[in-house]
Amino acid sequence: MxxxxxxxxxxxxxxxxxxxxxxxxxxxxxxxxxxxxxxxxIDGSVTMAKLDASIQTEFRQYMLDAQAARDAALQYQKFAKRYAIGDTDFEGSEIDNAKYYYEQSKTNAVTSTTNATAAAASAETATTQAAIATTKATNATAAANSASGDAQIASEKATTATQQATLATTKAQQASASEVTATTKAIEAADSASQSKRWAVGGVMSGDEDDNSEYYCQQAKNYAQMAQEVTDVIYPDIFIEIGTGHLHAEGGNNFSVSLDENGHLISAIGGSAA
Structure with a gap:
């Protein structure tokens, strides 16, 4: 100016x-x-040196915490990989990870499906065997009834035989008392004795070997034994072992299960389940 x-x-x-x-x-x-x-x-222009000392300390702690969180995140990332698909840094993780177990699950699912099909077939077989067992139980009941009927017939035949023996004795006594009719009575006594044998044990006339007291007694015994065998039957638990595919029958009594050379399931009364 x-x-x-x-x-x-x-x-x-x-x-x-x-x-x-x-x-x-x-x-x-x-x-x-x-x-x-x-x-x-200016935004973003303030450095740490320009901050208050207490704020600097707080920020430095935040930085340390952030670094620790970053390191932990990296470690967890490795763990995530280890448990997802396996990681060479973790020994044994190649057979202990989600991917491995997934593959195992798929394999086991196929095996389970196969075994389920086999189990269903086994169950169908078991159902068939149960039906057979029911039939056999019915047959046993019928056998028991037949045994009872045959025992009654045997008793009747025995009674007839006893009557014929008594008649033979009477005829013999009459033969002794009457000299005139001795021959006739002796013949009649022999005939009655023969009839007594016929009804008792058979062997007198054709066809009497299965029509006498002894025969019907044996039949009654056989049917009674058959009924007892069926009564003693306890059906086993039949199942397929998933791991091996083997057919198993556990428990049971007087009932056996086996496979023939064609692989067919065979069951029979008698023996124990194996």
Missing amino acids: VLTLADGTKKEIDLTKFVNTFTSTATISMSMNDRVVMAEI
Whole structure:
């Protein structure tokens, strides 16, 4: 600024001494609006050194915590891989991971399906055997009834034989008492004795070997034994072992289960389940 005095003298005044210069930095942005000077912190420009000591300490702890979390995340990432598909850093993980067990599950599912089919077939066989057992039980009941009927017939034949023996004795006595009729009575006595034998044990006439007291007694015994065998039957539990596919029968009494050379299931009364 040039100032001219009254005597014409000029004075030059440097006005820069009256003007403040504001310069922006990497941290602070300076601006003026209508002679108003403003300073604004630039986003992301404040460094740790510019923060309060307590805030610096807190931030450093946050950084340490973040680093620890990062390290843990990396470790968990390895564990995730180890348990998902296996990792060479973990010994034995190649057969102890989700992928391995998934493959095992698929294999076992196929095996289970096969075994289930076999089990269903076994169950069908068991059902058939149960039906056979029911039939045999019915037959045993019929046999018991037949035994009872044959025993009754045997008793009747025995009674007839006794009557014929009594008649033979009477005829013999009559033969002794009457000399006139001795021959006739003796013949009649012999005939009665023969009839007594016929009804008791047979062997007198054709066909009497299965029509006498002894025969019917034996039949009654056979049917009674058959009924007893069926009565003593306890059916075993028949199943297929999933691991080996073998047919098993456990428990039971007086009932046997086996496979013939063609692989057919054979069951029979008598023996124990194996």
